[in-house]
Amino acid sequence: MDVLRITTSGSVDDGKSTLIGxxxxxxxxxxxxxxxxxxxASKRKGLDFTxxxxxxxxxxxxxxxxxxxxxxxxYFSTPNRKYIIADTPGHFEYTRNMVTGASTSQVSxxxxxxxxxxxxxxxxxxxxxxxxxxxxxxVCINKMDLVEYDEARYNQIVEDFRQLLPGSYYExxxxxxxxxxxxxxxxxxxxxxxxxxxxxEPLLEFLEQIxxxxxxxxxxxxxxxxxxxxxxxxxxxxFRGFAGKIASGSFNVGDTxxxxxNGQKSKIKSIEKFGEQLTAxxxxxxxxxxxxxxxxxxxxxxxxxxxxxxxxxxREVQAQICWMDQHKLTPGKTYLLQHGPTRIKSKVQQITNxxxxxxxxxxxxxxxxxxxxxxxxxxxxxxxxxxxxxxxPANGTFILVDEFSNATVAVGFVE
Amino acid sequence: MxxxxxxxxxxxxxxxxxxxxxxxAQFERxxxxxxxxxxxxxxxxxxxxxxxxxxxxxxxxxxxxxHNFPETIEFRDWLVETLGLELIVRNVQDSINQGKAxxxxxxxxxxxxxxxxxxxxxxxxxxxxxxxxxxxxxEEKARAxxxxxxxxxxxxxxNAKMQRPELFDMLNGKINIGENVRVFPISNWTELDVWNxxxxxxxxxxxxxxxxxxxxxxxxGMYWPxxxxxxxxxxxxxxxxxxxxxxxxxxxxxxxxLSEADKLEDIIEEILAAKISERGARIDDKRSEAAMEKxxxxxxx
Numbered sequence: 001m002d003v004l005r006i007t008t009s010g011s012v013d014d015g016k017s018t019l020i021g022x023x024x025x026x027x028x029x030x031x032x033x034x035x036x037x038x039x040x041a042s043k044r045k046g047l048d049f050t051x052x053x054x055x056x057x058x059x060x061x062x063x064x065x066x067x068x069x070x071x072x073x074x075y076f077s078t079p080n081r082k083y084i085i086a087d088t089p090g091h092f093e094y095t096r097n098m099v100t101g102a103s104t105s106q107v108s109x110x111x112x113x114x115x116x117x118x119x120x121x122x123x124x125x126x127x128x129x130x131x132x133x134x135x136x137x138x139v140c141i142n143k144m145d146l147v148e149y150d151e152a153r154y155n156q157i158v159e160d161f162r163q164l165l166p167g168s169y170y171e172x173x174x175x176x177x178x179x180x181x182x183x184x185x186x187x188x189x190x191x192x193x194x195x196x197x198x199x200x201e202p203l204l205e206f207l208e209q210i211x212x213x214x215x216x217x218x219x220x221x222x223x224x225x226x227x228x229x230x231x232x233x234x235x236x237x238x239f240r241g242f243a244g245k246i247a248s249g250s251f252n253v254g255d256t257x258x259x260x261x262n263g264q265k266s267k268i269k270s271i272e273k274f275g276e277q278l279t280a281x282x283x284x285x286x287x288x289x290x291x292x293x294x295x296x297x298x299x300x301x302x303x304x305x306x307x308x309x310x311x312x313x314x315r316e317v318q319a320q321i322c323w324m325d326q327h328k329l330t331p332g333k334t335y336l337l338q339h340g341p342t343r344i345k346s347k348v349q350q351i352t353n354x355x356x357x358x359x360x361x362x363x364x365x366x367x368x369x370x371x372x373x374x375x376x377x378x379x380x381x382x383x384x385x386x387x388x389x390x391x392x393p394a395n396g397t398f399i400l401v402d403e404f405s406n407a408t409v410a411v412g413f414v415e
Numbered sequence: 416m417x418x419x420x421x422x423x424x425x426x427x428x429x430x431x432x433x434x435x436x437x438x439x440a441q442f443e444r445x446x447x448x449x450x451x452x453x454x455x456x457x458x459x460x461x462x463x464x465x466x467x468x469x470x471x472x473x474x475x476x477x478x479x480x481x482h483n484f485p486e487t488i489e490f491r492d493w494l495v496e497t498l499g500l501e502l503i504v505r506n507v508q509d510s511i512n513q514g515k516a517x518x519x520x521x522x523x524x525x526x527x528x529x530x531x532x533x534x535x536x537x538x539x540x541x542x543x544x545x546x547x548x549x550x551x552x553x554e555e556k557a558r559a560x561x562x563x564x565x566x567x568x569x570x571x572x573x574n575a576k577m578q579r580p581e582l583f584d585m586l587n588g589k590i591n592i593g594e595n596v597r598v599f600p601i602s603n604w605t606e607l608d609v610w611n612x613x614x615x616x617x618x619x620x621x622x623x624x625x626x627x628x629x630x631x632x633x634x635x636g637m638y639w640p641x642x643x644x645x646x647x648x649x650x651x652x653x654x655x656x657x658x659x660x661x662x663x664x665x666x667x668x669x670x671x672x673l674s675e676a677d678k679l680e681d682i683i684e685e686i687l688a689a690k691i692s693e694r695g696a697r698i699d700d701k702r703s704e705a706a707m708e709k710x711x712x713x714x715x716x
Contacts, residue, residue: 001422001423001424002424002426003424003426003427003603031689070560070575070576070578071560072556072559072560073552073559073560073602073603074553074559075552075553075603075605077605077607081424082424082605082608084603096580097580099580099582100580100581100582103582103583104583104584226433226436226437226440227436227439227440227466229466229467229468229469230469231468231469231470233468235468236468236469239468241468243436243465243466244433244436245429245432245433245584272467273464274463274464274467275467275468284426284429285429286428286429286430286432286433286436286465288467299440324580336589338585338587340585341437341440397582397583397585398585399582399585399587401587401589406566406587406589406590406591407579408579408580408581408582408587411580411582411583
């Protein structure tokens with residue numbers, strides 16, 4: 001069984017929480033006690049219908065203000081696959097949450113209010129989906145019930161949206177548009193006669209048939225070492241295993257590997273999972289690898305395949321970043337750059353530019369604030385063995401950690 | 416729907432093992448919070464897998480309320496013995512004796528909230544910088560907003576609005592002295608995932624998860640296990656019935672379900688058909704709509 005991760009984003013009040021509530025309700029993923037709690041909560045708010053959005057707004061402040069302020073994770077399953085939804089807020093000040101939710105997702109689901117059409121937030125969401133190169137993009141035109149299920153209105157919005165595609169990451173990819181009413185559950189899980197003119201699948205049916213993206217397997221092999229296992233017991237006296245999760249590509253027993261940064265070579269002796277001997281392992285799998293030779297390897301080393309393109313040893317990292325902290329980014333300040341299991345001291349050399357995400361306009365600026373997206377140049381104390389995000393996403397990201405507050409202040413995409 | 420159709424998604428295991436290895440690497444003194452319930456039993460298996468053929472590099476910490484099901488304690492001791500684990504037990508009764516926690520009164524009295532005091536004292540005493548817990552985001556809506564590495568301040572408090580963003584699979588466990596991190600490797604698992612994992616991995620679990628005969632009382636539409644720790648009224652007369660437990664907490668705050676399910680397959684069938692959520696059987700969550708969030712702010716896991 002596979003897991004499909006979806007990020008949803010929308011503006012305030014475009015019915016995102018209601019849509020998720022609807023997916024849960026119509027797949028029978030809400031139990032009776034939760035439903036009763038919802039009905040009671042709706043009644044207390046003076047509503048004459050069951051407000052499915054109350055299901056996901058988990059924090060006290062959210063319920064008081066009727067908004068979503070943090071990434072919530074919601075789960076449902078069909079016999080076909082397990083779904084994880086990262087429900088991210090659509091407020092201006094929470095762009096960082098949208099990036100966070102999007103970072104683990106294979107599907108980006110953008111909601112557009114049929115009455116309002118494309119708004120500033122739509123551009124923002126689209127920009128983030130492009131920046132993170134999320135493999136699948138689904139646009140739900142919601143609240144069709146409030147525009148009398150008007151086909152012309154729907155077509156107009158779809159056409160407006162398609163104007164964004166030329167020159168973007170999605171130019172040659174399928175972008176699915178679906179007219180829905182999440183309030184009445186129309187075209188979410190089940191079809192409706194009211195939108196009879198729409199010939200495509202309802203949302204869930206579309207999600208069910210999405211072909212799982214396994215691009216990570218086709219990229220050059222990268223195995224960042226997390227932990228060295230040395231049992232030193234009688235039975236496993238000489239065992240020395242390198243534990244980690246394969247970031248990209250595949251490794252086979254007998255492959256010649258190169259260990260970075262020192263460049264030493266060896267052959268893979270075994271690939272193990274809890275004692276089980278494998279002949280090969282692929283991107284996403286947590287395994288233990290043993291080598292033929294005793295070479296000096298510790299946490300932070302990366303094993304790569306000989307003969308495949310090597311990641312560049314970067315002392316200077318150029319990257320697009322999203323700034324996520326209240327305190328501004330200032331050139332000259334040092335941060336810890338965390339790339340996989342390594343943390344390296346780095347200094348911001350330069351802020352190249354900042355992109356106004358709703359207009360795609362690039363401006364020269366000397367500082368970056370919360371939710372800004374821009375390009376910077378970092379100088380690092382040791383080489384960073386990263387690929388570009390474009391060529392191998394699994395080895396092309398990093399976070400910046402403030403040395404004093406320990407906060408995660410930025411995410412970066414290597415260019 | 417037959418439970419055979421539902422398989423455990425192995426990607427969740429790879430993710431949990433990755434998180435446990437990060438925990439071992441990024442912290443000096445981690446511990447697994449072990450309750451003897453199915454989620455912490457799952458954690459122990461994942462930790463075995465993460466470090467095999469090495470030993471699990473953390474001890475288990477059990478905060479014993481004194482109101483546990485005897486079957487859970489028996490199971491705990493058996494598991495520790497069989498797998499050769501290190502177990503540390505700290506007792507809520509000691510916190511009460513020291514005057515740091517006060518026993519609740521009335522018919523709903525439970526030691527559930529009192530655990531927090533004992534847990535925070537244990538963290539300070541044993542200098543744990545990371546506590547690995549079996550909490551899942553699907554359990555409850557405040558937990559749906561929880562991070563995988565969740566930073567707590569010196570008072571164990573969770574600040575929902577000041578959480579570190581977690582991007583891709585990068586985990587930032589850097590903390591200042593006095594702070595600690597709660598680690599949740601099975602954040603993305605659901606109740607069904609846990610049961611399917613237990614079935615596929617053939618894990619042993621305490622007997623009270625299976626149907627058995629027990630003395631219960633009926634209160635507020637739920638079946639409560641009758642025990643010396645439960646304050647009952649005169650009208651609440653215990654009777655015997657075939658029940659099992661879906662979740663294992665204290666005897667004073669865990670409701671039973673009437674059930675004949677005595678095999679894992681039957682339990683999974685029962686969950687698929689269930690009308691009540693798992694934590695719907697946790698009396699501690701019923702106190703108010705924000706019961707969990709308020710407890711988490713105070714340092715609960």
